[in-house]
Amino acid sequence: AQSVTQLGSHVSVSEGALVLLRCNYSSSVPPYLFWYVQYPNQGLQLLLKYTSAATLVKGINGFEAEFKKSETSFHLTKPSAHMSDAAEYFCAVSERTGFQKLVFGTGTRLLVSP
Amino acid sequence: EAGVTQSPTHLIKTRGQQATLRCSPISGHTSVYWYQQALGLGLQFLLWYDEGEERNRGNFPPRFSGRQFPNYSSELNVNALELEDSALYLCASSLGHKNTEAFFGQGTRLTVV
Numbered sequence: 030a031q032s033v034t035q036l037g038s039h040v041s042v043s044e045g046a047l048v049l050l051r052c053n054y055s056s057s058v059p060p061y062l063f064w065y066v067q068y069p070n071q072g073l074q075l076l077l078k079y080t081s082a083a084t085l086v087k088g089i090n091g092f093e094a095e096f097k098k099s100e101t102s103f104h105l106t107k108p109s110a111h112m113s114d115a116a117e118y119f120c121a122v123s124e125r126t127g128f129q130k131l132v133f134g135t136g137t138r139l140l141v142s143p
Numbered sequence: 144e145a146g147v148t149q150s151p152t153h154l155i156k157t158r159g160q161q162a163t164l165r166c167s168p169i170s171g172h173t174s175v176y177w178y179q180q181a182l183g184l185g186l187q188f189l190l191w192y193d194e195g196e197e198r199n200r201g202n203f204p205p206r207f208s209g210r211q212f213p214n215y216s217s218e219l220n221v222n223a224l225e226l227e228d229s230a231l232y233l234c235a236s237s238l239g240h241k242n243t244e245a246f247f248g249q250g251t252r253l254t255v256v
Contacts (some may be wrong), residue, residue, distance in 0.1 A: 061243055072147075072247040080243045113206055119186065123243075129177065130199055131235075131245065133186040 031056045031122045035134035041074065045141050048092075048107040050073065050137045052120030062103040063121040064094055073119065079103060090114070115141045145169070145247035147236050155254045157206045164219040170234030176237075177247060178205040181230035183207065190234075192217055193239065204253075224255045244252050 036051040047126060054060060061080050065073040077088025084096040094105045117138045121131040148167045156162050166176050177189040186202040192211035206222040215236075221228055231252050235245040 065247075070252075073235075074247070075244060078244060088242045121186075130188040130191055130201070131178075131186075132188070135185045 031060060031124065031132045033122050033132055033134035035118075035120050036139050037137055038135065039138045039140060041075070041140040041142065042067050042110045044112055045109050048105070048110045048139065050105040050116065050118050050120075050139065052094075052103045053101050053135060054103060054120075054122050059096075059098060059124045060124060062094075062096060063123070064088065064103075064105050065119045065121060065133075067119065069086060069116075069118045069134075076105070076118075081118065107120075110141050112141050112143065115139055147234055147246050149232075149234050149248040149251050151251060152249070153252045153254070155256060158224055158226060158255055159163060162221045162223050162224055162228075162253055162255075163252070164221075164232050164234075165249060166234030166236075167221070168215050168217070168218045168234075169246055171238065172236035172246075174237045175211055175215065176235040177191050177219050178233045178235065179203075179215070179230045180250070181227070182228075183234075186233070190219070200206055221253070226255050227253045229253060 034053045043091045063078045064076040075084045079086050079096045087093045092107045117136045119136045120134040150165045172235050174193045179187045189200040195211050209219040211217045231248045231250045235247045237245045
């Protein structure tokens with residue numbers, strides 16, 4: 030069964046600092062991987078996805094993530110945090126054979142201080 | 144183009160009652176997914192409908208049910224409500240199960256008192 034582990038339920042950074050949110054997956058075959066962001070009282074918005082093309086994936090709002098098969102990781106980064114980045118971030122995995130459902134990690138709340 | 148829309152935004156029910164949540168997918172999308180986001184439990188997959196049929200179901204009791212209509216909109220019904228059913232219910236849609244991207248609605252906040 031697929032699963033996703035997000036290390037750190039809360040991550041605090043200063044505005045302008047590097048953002049690094051960690052995600053490790055467990056799957057028998059390389060899956061599809063996603064990062065979603067959720068602002069308070071909102072639904073989920075797709076930041077980026079990995080579906081087997083380039084291992085370095087660029088998303089919206091300056092975020093990017095790198096798929097590392099050897100480490101079974103898909104960490105999310107952003108060079109310079111902005112106050113508006115404060116939100117909850119979810120890593121998710123789905124099967125490659127058919128998009129039946131997403132399996133989510135427990136989420137990481139990003140706090141950005143001035 | 145309109146995104147995934149859910150109604151109502153908020154719903155308050157009494158324990159033992161039934162709740163009905165509605166979802167309209169993005170135009171052209173045939174797959175609809177339901178997720179529950181309960182405090183402390185994270186995002187849990189509930190149901191997947193495609194072309195009017197239930198295709199997959201998460202680990203939830205039978206009192207969680209739903210359907211998909213010919214226009215691909217969907218309804219989630221929760222019978223015999225329990226306090227633990229209080230959660231944000233998110234609906235998502237995709238072009239089909241071979242598509243790799245799902246778009247989420249804003250959710251329905253269900254509170255059971």
